[in-house]
Amino acid sequence: MKTYLDCIPCFMQQALRAGRMATSDENKLKQILDETAEMVKTISMQATPAETGAKVYQIVSKVTGVEDPYKEIKQQHILETNAIYPELEKIVANADDPLLTAIKIAIAGNVIDLGVNKAFDIVRDVQTILKQDFAIFDYSAFKKQLAKSENILYLGDNVGESVFDILLIKELKKPVKYAVRSTPIINDATREDAIASGIDQVAEIVDSGCKSPGIILSQSAPAFLKIFDTADLVISKGQGNFEGLSGCNRQVFFLLKAKCRIISNHLGVAEGSVILKEHTF
Amino acid sequence: MKTYLDCIPCFMQQALRAGRMATSDENKLKQILDETAEMVKTISMQATPAETGAKVYQIVSKVTGVEDPYKEIKQQHILETNAIYPELEKIVANADDPLLTAIKIAIAGNVIDLGVNKAFDIVRDVQTILKQDFAIFDYSAFKKQLAKSENILYLGDNVGESVFDILLIKELKKPVKYAVRSTPIINDATREDAIASGIDQVAEIVDSGCKSPGIILSQSAPAFLKIFDTADLVISKGQGNFEGLSGCNRQVFFLLKAKCRIISNHLGVAEGSVILKEHTF
Numbered sequence: 110m111k112t113y114l115d116c117i118p119c120f121m122q123q124a125l126r127a128g129r130m131a132t133s134d135e136n137k138l139k140q141i142l143d144e145t146a147e148m149v150k151t152i153s154m155q156a157t158p159a160e161t162g163a164k165v166y167q168i169v170s171k172v173t174g175v176e177d178p179y180k181e182i183k184q185q186h187i188l189e190t191n192a193i194y195p196e197l198e199k200i201v202a203n204a205d206d207p208l209l210t211a212i213k214i215a216i217a218g219n220v221i222d223l224g225v226n227k228a229f230d231i232v233r234d235v236q237t238i239l240k241q242d243f244a245i246f247d248y249s250a251f252k253k254q255l256a257k258s259e260n261i262l263y264l265g266d267n268v269g270e271s272v273f274d275i276l277l278i279k280e281l282k283k284p285v286k287y288a289v290r291s292t293p294i295i296n297d298a299t300r301e302d303a304i305a306s307g308i309d310q311v312a313e314i315v316d317s318g319c320k321s322p323g324i325i326l327s328q329s330a331p332a333f334l335k336i337f338d339t340a341d342l343v344i345s346k347g348q349g350n351f352e353g354l355s356g357c358n359r360q361v362f363f364l365l366k367a368k369c370r371i372i373s374n375h376l377g378v379a380e381g382s383v384i385l386k387e388h389t390f
Numbered sequence: 391m392k393t394y395l396d397c398i399p400c401f402m403q404q405a406l407r408a409g410r411m412a413t414s415d416e417n418k419l420k421q422i423l424d425e426t427a428e429m430v431k432t433i434s435m436q437a438t439p440a441e442t443g444a445k446v447y448q449i450v451s452k453v454t455g456v457e458d459p460y461k462e463i464k465q466q467h468i469l470e471t472n473a474i475y476p477e478l479e480k481i482v483a484n485a486d487d488p489l490l491t492a493i494k495i496a497i498a499g500n501v502i503d504l505g506v507n508k509a510f511d512i513v514r515d516v517q518t519i520l521k522q523d524f525a526i527f528d529y530s531a532f533k534k535q536l537a538k539s540e541n542i543l544y545l546g547d548n549v550g551e552s553v554f555d556i557l558l559i560k561e562l563k564k565p566v567k568y569a570v571r572s573t574p575i576i577n578d579a580t581r582e583d584a585i586a587s588g589i590d591q592v593a594e595i596v597d598s599g600c601k602s603p604g605i606i607l608s609q610s611a612p613a614f615l616k617i618f619d620t621a622d623l624v625i626s627k628g629q630g631n632f633e634g635l636s637g638c639n640r641q642v643f644f645l646l647k648a649k650c651r652i653i654s655n656h657l658g659v660a661e662g663s664v665i666l667k668e669h670t671f
Contacts, residue, residue, distance in 0.1 A: 146398075146427035154416075154420065
Protein backbone atom coordinates (compact mmCIF):
# COMPACT_ATOMS: atom_id res chain seq x y z
CA MET A 110 0.00 0.00 0.00
CA LYS A 111 1.32 3.42 -0.92
CA THR A 112 1.57 6.35 1.46
CA TYR A 113 -1.45 8.65 1.45
CA LEU A 114 -1.22 12.37 2.18
CA ASP A 115 -3.16 11.81 5.42
CA CYS A 116 -0.37 9.50 6.61
CA ILE A 117 2.01 12.46 6.87
CA PRO A 118 0.38 14.30 9.81
CA CYS A 119 -0.11 10.82 11.32
CA PHE A 120 3.66 10.18 11.21
CA MET A 121 4.10 13.37 13.25
CA GLN A 122 1.52 12.14 15.79
CA GLN A 123 3.22 8.76 16.00
CA ALA A 124 6.58 10.44 16.54
CA LEU A 125 5.20 12.41 19.47
CA ARG A 126 3.37 9.40 20.95
CA ALA A 127 6.41 7.12 20.71
CA GLY A 128 8.67 9.91 21.93
CA ARG A 129 6.56 10.26 25.05
CA MET A 130 6.96 6.54 25.75
CA ALA A 131 10.72 7.15 25.92
CA THR A 132 11.06 10.60 27.51
CA SER A 133 9.18 13.47 29.10
CA ASP A 134 11.88 15.99 28.10
CA GLU A 135 10.01 18.61 26.06
CA ASN A 136 13.17 19.70 24.24
CA LYS A 137 13.89 16.16 23.10
CA LEU A 138 10.26 15.73 22.05
CA LYS A 139 10.45 18.94 20.01
CA GLN A 140 13.66 17.66 18.43
CA ILE A 141 11.91 14.40 17.53
CA LEU A 142 9.10 16.39 15.87
CA ASP A 143 11.60 18.62 14.03
CA GLU A 144 13.58 15.66 12.72
CA THR A 145 10.39 13.87 11.73
CA ALA A 146 9.21 17.01 9.91
CA GLU A 147 12.53 17.06 8.04
CA MET A 148 12.26 13.35 7.23
CA VAL A 149 8.66 13.36 5.94
CA LYS A 150 9.63 15.91 3.29
CA THR A 151 11.97 13.31 1.79
CA ILE A 152 9.74 10.24 1.70
CA SER A 153 8.42 8.69 -1.48
CA MET A 154 4.64 8.53 -1.64
CA GLN A 155 5.16 5.16 -3.35
CA ALA A 156 6.79 3.74 -0.21
CA THR A 157 4.53 1.93 2.23
CA PRO A 158 3.57 3.72 5.46
CA ALA A 159 5.35 0.96 7.39
CA GLU A 160 8.67 1.92 5.77
CA THR A 161 8.28 5.52 6.89
CA GLY A 162 7.08 4.30 10.29
CA ALA A 163 10.44 2.61 10.77
CA LYS A 164 12.19 5.93 10.15
CA VAL A 165 9.97 7.65 12.73
CA TYR A 166 10.93 5.16 15.42
CA GLN A 167 14.61 5.32 14.45
CA ILE A 168 14.45 9.07 15.13
CA VAL A 169 12.81 8.45 18.52
CA SER A 170 15.50 5.94 19.50
CA LYS A 171 18.32 8.15 18.26
CA VAL A 172 17.14 11.30 20.05
CA THR A 173 16.17 9.62 23.33
CA GLY A 174 18.79 6.87 23.43
CA VAL A 175 15.99 4.43 24.27
CA GLU A 176 16.04 1.44 21.93
CA ASP A 177 12.74 -0.11 23.04
CA PRO A 178 10.38 2.59 24.39
CA TYR A 179 7.49 0.12 24.57
CA LYS A 180 9.39 -2.53 26.58
CA GLU A 181 7.48 -2.15 29.84
CA ILE A 182 4.11 -1.83 28.18
CA LYS A 183 4.81 -4.96 26.14
CA GLN A 184 5.60 -6.92 29.31
CA GLN A 185 2.40 -5.62 30.87
CA HIS A 186 0.38 -6.65 27.80
CA ILE A 187 1.73 -10.19 27.99
CA LEU A 188 0.74 -10.44 31.66
CA GLU A 189 -2.75 -9.15 30.94
CA THR A 190 -3.41 -11.34 27.93
CA ASN A 191 -1.99 -14.41 29.67
CA ALA A 192 -4.46 -13.78 32.49
CA ILE A 193 -7.48 -14.06 30.20
CA TYR A 194 -6.05 -16.77 27.94
CA PRO A 195 -7.81 -19.67 29.76
CA GLU A 196 -11.17 -17.92 29.35
CA LEU A 197 -10.59 -17.37 25.63
CA GLU A 198 -9.49 -21.00 25.27
CA LYS A 199 -12.86 -22.07 26.68
CA ILE A 200 -14.71 -19.78 24.25
CA VAL A 201 -12.89 -21.43 21.33
CA ALA A 202 -13.44 -24.96 22.69
CA ASN A 203 -17.18 -24.39 23.10
CA ALA A 204 -17.69 -22.60 19.77
CA ASP A 205 -19.71 -24.07 16.89
CA ASP A 206 -16.80 -23.21 14.61
CA PRO A 207 -13.62 -23.16 16.74
CA LEU A 208 -11.39 -22.12 13.79
CA LEU A 209 -13.52 -19.09 12.96
CA THR A 210 -13.78 -18.14 16.63
CA ALA A 211 -10.00 -18.38 17.00
CA ILE A 212 -9.60 -16.16 13.91
CA LYS A 213 -11.91 -13.59 15.44
CA ILE A 214 -10.07 -13.65 18.77
CA ALA A 215 -6.75 -13.27 16.96
CA ILE A 216 -8.14 -10.18 15.22
CA ALA A 217 -9.55 -8.89 18.51
CA GLY A 218 -6.04 -9.09 19.93
CA ASN A 219 -5.00 -6.59 17.26
CA VAL A 220 -7.42 -3.91 18.35
CA ILE A 221 -8.10 -3.97 22.04
CA ASP A 222 -6.67 -1.27 24.22
CA LEU A 223 -4.46 -3.13 26.65
CA GLY A 224 -4.28 -0.51 29.37
CA VAL A 225 -3.41 -1.46 32.92
CA ASN A 226 -6.13 -3.41 34.77
CA LYS A 227 -8.30 -3.68 31.69
CA ALA A 228 -8.76 -7.45 31.94
CA PHE A 229 -12.53 -7.16 32.11
CA ASP A 230 -12.63 -4.78 29.16
CA ILE A 231 -10.47 -7.08 27.07
CA VAL A 232 -12.96 -9.90 27.52
CA ARG A 233 -15.81 -7.54 26.67
CA ASP A 234 -13.99 -6.29 23.56
CA VAL A 235 -13.41 -9.86 22.44
CA GLN A 236 -17.11 -10.59 22.93
CA THR A 237 -17.95 -7.55 20.77
CA ILE A 238 -15.70 -8.74 17.94
CA LEU A 239 -17.11 -12.27 18.22
CA LYS A 240 -20.53 -10.83 17.39
CA GLN A 241 -19.25 -8.50 14.66
CA ASP A 242 -19.70 -9.50 11.01
CA PHE A 243 -16.67 -9.43 8.73
CA ALA A 244 -16.70 -6.67 6.07
CA ILE A 245 -14.53 -8.90 3.89
CA PHE A 246 -14.88 -12.61 4.61
CA ASP A 247 -12.85 -15.00 2.43
CA TYR A 248 -13.26 -17.80 4.96
CA SER A 249 -14.10 -20.58 2.53
CA ALA A 250 -10.99 -19.81 0.46
CA PHE A 251 -9.01 -19.76 3.69
CA LYS A 252 -10.34 -23.15 4.83
CA LYS A 253 -9.71 -24.63 1.38
CA GLN A 254 -6.10 -23.43 1.35
CA LEU A 255 -5.58 -24.56 4.96
CA ALA A 256 -6.84 -28.05 4.15
CA LYS A 257 -4.20 -28.57 1.48
CA SER A 258 -1.33 -26.85 3.34
CA GLU A 259 1.59 -28.74 4.81
CA ASN A 260 3.42 -25.69 6.14
CA ILE A 261 2.15 -22.32 7.25
CA LEU A 262 3.83 -18.95 7.71
CA TYR A 263 2.12 -16.73 10.28
CA LEU A 264 3.22 -13.09 10.28
CA GLY A 265 2.95 -11.74 13.83
CA ASP A 266 2.13 -8.18 14.77
CA ASN A 267 1.74 -6.69 18.25
CA VAL A 268 2.79 -8.11 21.60
CA GLY A 269 -0.20 -9.21 23.65
CA GLU A 270 -2.02 -10.03 20.45
CA SER A 271 0.73 -12.63 20.16
CA VAL A 272 -0.80 -14.51 23.11
CA PHE A 273 -4.12 -14.64 21.24
CA ASP A 274 -2.30 -15.88 18.13
CA ILE A 275 -1.52 -19.08 20.05
CA LEU A 276 -5.22 -19.98 20.03
CA LEU A 277 -5.42 -19.67 16.27
CA ILE A 278 -2.13 -21.46 15.66
CA LYS A 279 -3.43 -24.41 17.72
CA GLU A 280 -6.63 -24.51 15.64
CA LEU A 281 -4.67 -24.57 12.36
CA LYS A 282 -3.40 -28.04 13.37
CA LYS A 283 -0.45 -27.78 10.96
CA PRO A 284 3.26 -26.90 11.36
CA VAL A 285 3.54 -23.13 11.70
CA LYS A 286 6.45 -20.73 11.43
CA TYR A 287 5.80 -17.44 13.27
CA ALA A 288 7.64 -14.40 11.86
CA VAL A 289 8.78 -11.57 14.16
CA ARG A 290 10.50 -8.20 13.74
CA SER A 291 14.30 -8.08 13.87
CA THR A 292 14.40 -5.12 16.27
CA PRO A 293 11.97 -3.48 18.69
CA ILE A 294 9.55 -1.29 16.73
CA ILE A 295 6.50 0.19 18.48
CA ASN A 296 4.86 -2.69 20.38
CA ASP A 297 5.49 -5.27 17.63
CA ALA A 298 6.70 -8.70 18.66
CA THR A 299 10.40 -9.49 18.47
CA ARG A 300 11.79 -13.00 19.04
CA GLU A 301 12.20 -12.22 22.75
CA ASP A 302 8.59 -10.99 22.97
CA ALA A 303 7.26 -13.99 21.06
CA ILE A 304 9.02 -16.35 23.45
CA ALA A 305 7.68 -14.40 26.43
CA SER A 306 4.21 -14.77 24.89
CA GLY A 307 4.64 -18.56 24.64
CA ILE A 308 4.63 -18.69 20.83
CA ASP A 309 7.67 -21.02 20.91
CA GLN A 310 5.43 -23.70 22.46
CA VAL A 311 3.23 -23.89 19.35
CA ALA A 312 5.33 -22.61 16.44
CA GLU A 313 8.86 -22.14 15.18
CA ILE A 314 9.82 -18.49 15.55
CA VAL A 315 11.56 -17.02 12.51
CA ASP A 316 13.20 -13.63 12.14
CA SER A 317 11.73 -11.63 9.25
CA GLY A 318 14.81 -9.44 9.05
CA CYS A 319 12.45 -6.43 9.07
CA LYS A 320 12.89 -3.43 11.31
CA SER A 321 9.66 -1.79 10.13
CA PRO A 322 6.24 -2.04 11.81
CA GLY A 323 5.22 -4.33 8.94
CA ILE A 324 6.87 -6.85 6.63
CA ILE A 325 8.77 -5.10 3.79
CA LEU A 326 9.95 -7.82 1.41
CA SER A 327 12.77 -5.71 -0.06
CA GLN A 328 14.20 -5.39 3.46
CA SER A 329 13.57 -8.98 4.57
CA ALA A 330 16.21 -11.59 5.35
CA PRO A 331 16.96 -14.10 2.54
CA ALA A 332 16.10 -17.04 4.82
CA PHE A 333 12.73 -15.44 5.60
CA LEU A 334 12.03 -14.74 1.91
CA LYS A 335 12.56 -18.41 1.14
CA ILE A 336 10.00 -19.36 3.80
CA PHE A 337 7.62 -16.68 2.51
CA ASP A 338 7.92 -17.92 -1.08
CA THR A 339 7.52 -21.60 -0.30
CA ALA A 340 4.86 -21.58 2.45
CA ASP A 341 1.61 -23.24 1.39
CA LEU A 342 -0.36 -20.72 3.40
CA VAL A 343 0.63 -17.24 4.59
CA ILE A 344 -1.45 -15.60 7.32
CA SER A 345 -0.69 -11.92 7.86
CA LYS A 346 -1.85 -10.13 11.00
CA GLY A 347 -2.53 -6.43 11.37
CA GLN A 348 -2.34 -3.18 9.43
CA GLY A 349 1.45 -2.86 9.24
CA ASN A 350 1.90 -6.23 7.52
CA PHE A 351 -1.04 -5.42 5.23
CA GLU A 352 0.59 -2.12 4.24
CA GLY A 353 3.81 -3.94 3.35
CA LEU A 354 2.30 -6.94 1.56
CA SER A 355 -0.92 -5.73 -0.08
CA GLY A 356 0.91 -5.57 -3.44
CA CYS A 357 2.98 -8.76 -3.17
CA ASN A 358 3.02 -11.47 -5.82
CA ARG A 359 1.75 -14.46 -3.87
CA GLN A 360 -1.45 -15.48 -2.12
CA VAL A 361 -1.73 -14.05 1.41
CA PHE A 362 -4.64 -14.14 3.86
CA PHE A 363 -4.85 -10.85 5.74
CA LEU A 364 -6.45 -10.75 9.18
CA LEU A 365 -6.93 -7.25 10.49
CA LYS A 366 -9.21 -4.64 11.85
CA ALA A 367 -9.24 -1.51 9.67
CA LYS A 368 -8.24 0.89 12.39
CA CYS A 369 -7.76 4.13 10.44
CA ARG A 370 -9.73 5.94 7.74
CA ILE A 371 -6.96 5.55 5.19
CA ILE A 372 -6.79 1.76 5.42
CA SER A 373 -10.61 1.57 5.46
CA ASN A 374 -10.89 3.67 2.30
CA HIS A 375 -8.13 1.65 0.66
CA LEU A 376 -10.06 -1.55 1.40
CA GLY A 377 -13.44 0.01 0.57
CA VAL A 378 -14.89 -0.80 4.00
CA ALA A 379 -16.16 1.20 6.98
CA GLU A 380 -13.62 2.25 9.62
CA GLY A 381 -13.44 -0.38 12.36
CA SER A 382 -14.35 -3.25 10.01
CA VAL A 383 -13.05 -6.74 10.66
CA ILE A 384 -11.32 -8.27 7.65
CA LEU A 385 -10.39 -11.77 6.52
CA LYS A 386 -9.13 -11.06 3.01
CA GLU A 387 -7.54 -13.37 0.48
CA HIS A 388 -4.95 -11.49 -1.56
CA THR A 389 -4.30 -13.00 -4.97
CA PHE A 390 -2.10 -11.61 -7.72
CA MET B 391 -1.73 30.43 25.30
CA LYS B 392 1.56 28.90 24.24
CA THR B 393 1.97 26.24 21.59
CA TYR B 394 1.90 22.67 22.90
CA LEU B 395 3.80 19.84 21.26
CA ASP B 396 0.49 18.25 20.25
CA CYS B 397 -0.32 21.37 18.23
CA ILE B 398 2.48 20.53 15.77
CA PRO B 399 0.96 17.41 14.17
CA CYS B 400 -2.34 19.33 14.27
CA PHE B 401 -0.83 22.13 12.13
CA MET B 402 0.02 19.48 9.55
CA GLN B 403 -3.56 18.17 9.62
CA GLN B 404 -4.92 21.70 9.27
CA ALA B 405 -2.61 22.33 6.32
CA LEU B 406 -3.95 19.26 4.54
CA ARG B 407 -7.57 20.04 5.40
CA ALA B 408 -7.33 23.67 4.23
CA GLY B 409 -5.31 22.63 1.18
CA ARG B 410 -8.09 20.27 0.14
CA MET B 411 -10.59 23.13 0.33
CA ALA B 412 -8.50 24.91 -2.31
CA THR B 413 -7.25 22.12 -4.57
CA SER B 414 -7.41 18.42 -5.30
CA ASP B 415 -3.96 18.42 -6.92
CA GLU B 416 -1.99 15.83 -4.92
CA ASN B 417 1.35 17.40 -5.85
CA LYS B 418 0.26 20.78 -4.57
CA LEU B 419 -1.09 19.19 -1.39
CA LYS B 420 2.24 17.40 -0.86
CA GLN B 421 4.01 20.72 -1.39
CA ILE B 422 1.75 22.34 1.23
CA LEU B 423 2.64 19.57 3.69
CA ASP B 424 6.36 19.87 2.88
CA GLU B 425 6.36 23.65 3.37
CA THR B 426 4.33 23.31 6.58
CA ALA B 427 6.83 20.70 7.84
CA GLU B 428 9.64 23.15 7.09
CA MET B 429 7.76 25.98 8.82
CA VAL B 430 6.84 24.11 12.02
CA LYS B 431 10.53 23.47 12.69
CA THR B 432 11.03 27.22 13.01
CA ILE B 433 8.14 28.20 15.28
CA SER B 434 8.54 29.36 18.83
CA MET B 435 6.72 27.24 21.36
CA GLN B 436 5.99 30.52 23.16
CA ALA B 437 3.96 31.80 20.20
CA THR B 438 0.23 31.15 20.31
CA PRO B 439 -1.17 28.40 18.07
CA ALA B 440 -3.20 31.05 16.25
CA GLU B 441 0.02 32.77 15.09
CA THR B 442 1.31 29.54 13.58
CA GLY B 443 -2.16 28.85 12.18
CA ALA B 444 -1.85 32.06 10.14
CA LYS B 445 1.40 30.77 8.65
CA VAL B 446 -0.25 27.47 7.71
CA TYR B 447 -3.00 29.23 5.78
CA GLN B 448 -0.50 31.58 4.12
CA ILE B 449 1.26 28.50 2.75
CA VAL B 450 -2.03 27.11 1.48
CA SER B 451 -2.88 30.37 -0.30
CA LYS B 452 0.61 30.74 -1.74
CA VAL B 453 0.82 27.18 -3.11
CA THR B 454 -2.74 27.03 -4.48
CA GLY B 455 -3.20 30.66 -5.50
CA VAL B 456 -6.58 30.58 -3.71
CA GLU B 457 -6.89 33.46 -1.25
CA ASP B 458 -10.12 32.34 0.41
CA PRO B 459 -10.49 28.54 0.21
CA TYR B 460 -13.51 28.60 2.54
CA LYS B 461 -15.45 31.25 0.55
CA GLU B 462 -18.21 28.96 -0.73
CA ILE B 463 -18.61 27.12 2.53
CA LYS B 464 -18.88 30.42 4.40
CA GLN B 465 -21.68 31.58 2.09
CA GLN B 466 -23.44 28.27 2.62
CA HIS B 467 -23.11 28.61 6.40
CA ILE B 468 -24.70 32.05 6.33
CA LEU B 469 -27.65 30.73 4.32
CA GLU B 470 -28.13 27.82 6.73
CA THR B 471 -27.87 29.83 9.92
CA ASN B 472 -30.14 32.56 8.53
CA ALA B 473 -32.74 29.88 7.86
CA ILE B 474 -32.94 28.86 11.51
CA TYR B 475 -32.46 32.34 12.95
CA PRO B 476 -36.21 33.01 13.48
CA GLU B 477 -36.53 29.78 15.44
CA LEU B 478 -33.57 30.65 17.67
CA GLU B 479 -34.99 34.14 18.18
CA LYS B 480 -38.17 32.56 19.54
CA ILE B 481 -36.16 30.32 21.89
CA VAL B 482 -34.43 33.41 23.33
CA ALA B 483 -37.68 35.40 23.59
CA ASN B 484 -39.40 32.58 25.48
CA ALA B 485 -36.47 31.77 27.78
CA ASP B 486 -36.53 32.37 31.54
CA ASP B 487 -33.14 34.07 31.15
CA PRO B 488 -32.90 35.42 27.58
CA LEU B 489 -29.34 36.73 28.08
CA LEU B 490 -28.02 33.36 29.24
CA THR B 491 -29.89 31.56 26.47
CA ALA B 492 -28.43 33.94 23.88
CA ILE B 493 -24.94 33.27 25.31
CA LYS B 494 -25.49 29.54 24.97
CA ILE B 495 -26.73 29.87 21.40
CA ALA B 496 -23.74 32.05 20.53
CA ILE B 497 -21.46 29.31 21.87
CA ALA B 498 -23.45 26.65 20.03
CA GLY B 499 -22.76 28.57 16.82
CA ASN B 500 -19.07 27.98 17.48
CA VAL B 501 -19.32 24.23 17.50
CA ILE B 502 -22.04 22.91 15.27
CA ASP B 503 -21.11 21.15 12.08
CA LEU B 504 -22.68 23.29 9.39
CA GLY B 505 -22.76 20.75 6.59
CA VAL B 506 -25.20 21.15 3.72
CA ASN B 507 -28.85 20.59 4.59
CA LYS B 508 -28.12 20.18 8.26
CA ALA B 509 -30.74 22.70 9.38
CA PHE B 510 -32.52 20.14 11.53
CA ASP B 511 -29.26 19.03 13.12
CA ILE B 512 -28.25 22.61 13.88
CA VAL B 513 -31.44 23.11 15.85
CA ARG B 514 -30.85 19.82 17.65
CA ASP B 515 -27.25 20.76 18.46
CA VAL B 516 -28.41 24.07 19.85
CA GLN B 517 -30.96 22.26 22.00
CA THR B 518 -28.18 20.02 23.32
CA ILE B 519 -26.01 22.98 24.29
CA LEU B 520 -28.97 24.71 25.90
CA LYS B 521 -29.27 21.75 28.27
CA GLN B 522 -25.51 21.45 28.85
CA ASP B 523 -24.02 22.85 32.06
CA PHE B 524 -21.06 25.21 31.81
CA ALA B 525 -17.74 23.78 33.06
CA ILE B 526 -16.66 27.34 33.88
CA PHE B 527 -19.51 29.75 34.52
CA ASP B 528 -18.58 33.31 35.47
CA TYR B 529 -22.07 34.53 34.61
CA SER B 530 -22.62 36.74 37.64
CA ALA B 531 -19.32 38.56 37.00
CA PHE B 532 -20.39 38.93 33.37
CA LYS B 533 -23.79 40.40 34.25
CA LYS B 534 -22.20 42.76 36.77
CA GLN B 535 -19.70 44.03 34.20
CA LEU B 536 -22.39 44.30 31.53
CA ALA B 537 -24.59 46.37 33.81
CA LYS B 538 -21.95 49.03 34.25
CA SER B 539 -20.67 49.00 30.65
CA GLU B 540 -21.31 51.82 28.21
CA ASN B 541 -19.42 50.29 25.31
CA ILE B 542 -18.72 46.69 24.42
CA LEU B 543 -16.16 45.05 22.15
CA TYR B 544 -17.28 41.71 20.75
CA LEU B 545 -14.54 39.62 19.11
CA GLY B 546 -16.10 37.54 16.34
CA ASP B 547 -14.96 34.13 15.24
CA ASN B 548 -16.44 31.88 12.54
CA VAL B 549 -18.90 32.74 9.80
CA GLY B 550 -22.33 31.25 10.47
CA GLU B 551 -21.68 31.57 14.18
CA SER B 552 -21.73 35.28 13.33
CA VAL B 553 -25.46 35.03 12.62
CA PHE B 554 -25.99 33.60 16.11
CA ASP B 555 -23.89 36.42 17.56
CA ILE B 556 -26.65 38.81 16.49
CA LEU B 557 -28.99 37.26 19.06
CA LEU B 558 -26.51 37.85 21.86
CA ILE B 559 -25.60 41.37 20.72
CA LYS B 560 -29.31 42.28 20.81
CA GLU B 561 -29.62 40.94 24.35
CA LEU B 562 -26.63 43.00 25.54
CA LYS B 563 -28.73 46.14 24.91
CA LYS B 564 -25.62 48.32 24.75
CA PRO B 565 -23.52 49.80 21.89
CA VAL B 566 -21.34 47.03 20.49
CA LYS B 567 -18.30 47.05 18.23
CA TYR B 568 -17.80 43.71 16.43
CA ALA B 569 -14.18 42.88 15.52
CA VAL B 570 -13.37 40.87 12.41
CA ARG B 571 -10.24 39.47 10.74
CA SER B 572 -8.39 41.63 8.22
CA THR B 573 -8.08 38.87 5.63
CA PRO B 574 -9.80 35.55 4.96
CA ILE B 575 -8.42 32.90 7.35
CA ILE B 576 -10.12 29.51 7.62
CA ASN B 577 -13.85 30.21 7.98
CA ASP B 578 -13.36 33.22 10.28
CA ALA B 579 -15.50 36.28 9.66
CA THR B 580 -14.04 39.18 7.68
CA ARG B 581 -15.84 42.52 7.30
CA GLU B 582 -17.51 41.25 4.12
CA ASP B 583 -18.67 38.07 5.90
CA ALA B 584 -19.92 40.02 8.92
CA ILE B 585 -22.00 42.27 6.67
CA ALA B 586 -23.35 39.24 4.81
CA SER B 587 -24.30 37.80 8.23
CA GLY B 588 -26.21 41.00 9.11
CA ILE B 589 -23.91 42.06 11.95
CA ASP B 590 -23.87 45.62 10.57
CA GLN B 591 -27.55 45.90 11.55
CA VAL B 592 -26.78 45.50 15.27
CA ALA B 593 -23.13 46.54 15.76
CA GLU B 594 -20.34 48.63 14.33
CA ILE B 595 -17.92 46.37 12.50
CA VAL B 596 -14.25 47.08 13.25
CA ASP B 597 -11.18 45.60 11.62
CA SER B 598 -8.85 43.92 14.14
CA GLY B 599 -5.90 44.18 11.79
CA CYS B 600 -5.26 40.49 12.48
CA LYS B 601 -4.65 37.94 9.77
CA SER B 602 -4.49 35.03 12.25
CA PRO B 603 -7.37 32.73 13.26
CA GLY B 604 -7.44 34.57 16.58
CA ILE B 605 -6.70 38.06 17.90
CA ILE B 606 -2.94 38.59 18.33
CA LEU B 607 -2.49 41.95 20.03
CA SER B 608 1.08 42.45 18.78
CA GLN B 609 -0.24 42.20 15.23
CA SER B 610 -3.41 44.24 15.74
CA ALA B 611 -4.20 47.61 14.17
CA PRO B 612 -3.57 50.66 16.43
CA ALA B 613 -7.20 51.77 16.06
CA PHE B 614 -8.36 48.34 17.19
CA LEU B 615 -5.96 48.31 20.14
CA LYS B 616 -7.45 51.61 21.32
CA ILE B 617 -10.93 50.11 21.24
CA PHE B 618 -9.66 46.97 22.99
CA ASP B 619 -7.99 48.97 25.75
CA THR B 620 -10.91 51.31 26.37
CA ALA B 621 -13.91 49.00 26.03
CA ASP B 622 -15.84 48.55 29.28
CA LEU B 623 -16.54 44.94 28.40
CA VAL B 624 -14.70 42.62 26.00
CA ILE B 625 -16.47 39.44 24.88
CA SER B 626 -14.21 36.98 23.05
CA LYS B 627 -15.69 34.15 21.01
CA GLY B 628 -14.02 30.84 20.23
CA GLN B 629 -10.73 29.00 20.67
CA GLY B 630 -8.60 31.11 18.34
CA ASN B 631 -9.31 34.34 20.20
CA PHE B 632 -8.81 32.54 23.52
CA GLU B 633 -5.39 31.29 22.37
CA GLY B 634 -4.36 34.83 21.47
CA LEU B 635 -5.78 36.64 24.50
CA SER B 636 -5.59 34.19 27.42
CA GLY B 637 -2.49 36.01 28.69
CA CYS B 638 -3.56 39.61 28.01
CA ASN B 639 -3.51 42.34 30.64
CA ARG B 640 -7.17 43.35 30.79
CA GLN B 641 -10.44 41.73 31.78
CA VAL B 642 -11.95 39.59 29.00
CA PHE B 643 -14.96 37.27 29.04
CA PHE B 644 -14.26 34.20 26.96
CA LEU B 645 -17.15 32.29 25.41
CA LEU B 646 -16.10 29.03 23.84
CA LYS B 647 -16.49 25.33 23.60
CA ALA B 648 -13.24 23.50 24.41
CA LYS B 649 -13.02 21.61 21.15
CA CYS B 650 -9.60 19.98 21.43
CA ARG B 651 -7.77 18.09 24.16
CA ILE B 652 -5.04 20.71 24.41
CA ILE B 653 -7.40 23.60 25.13
CA SER B 654 -9.39 21.42 27.54
CA ASN B 655 -6.26 20.47 29.49
CA HIS B 656 -5.11 24.08 29.49
CA LEU B 657 -8.46 25.12 30.98
CA GLY B 658 -8.65 22.11 33.30
CA VAL B 659 -12.00 20.98 31.92
CA ALA B 660 -13.28 17.96 30.00
CA GLU B 661 -13.08 18.04 26.21
CA GLY B 662 -16.30 19.43 24.77
CA SER B 663 -17.01 21.63 27.79
CA VAL B 664 -18.89 24.89 27.41
CA ILE B 665 -17.08 27.85 28.94
CA LEU B 666 -18.01 31.35 30.10
CA LYS B 667 -14.76 32.45 31.68
CA GLU B 668 -13.78 35.79 33.14
CA HIS B 669 -10.12 36.46 32.53
CA THR B 670 -8.53 38.83 35.00
CA PHE B 671 -4.88 39.82 35.28
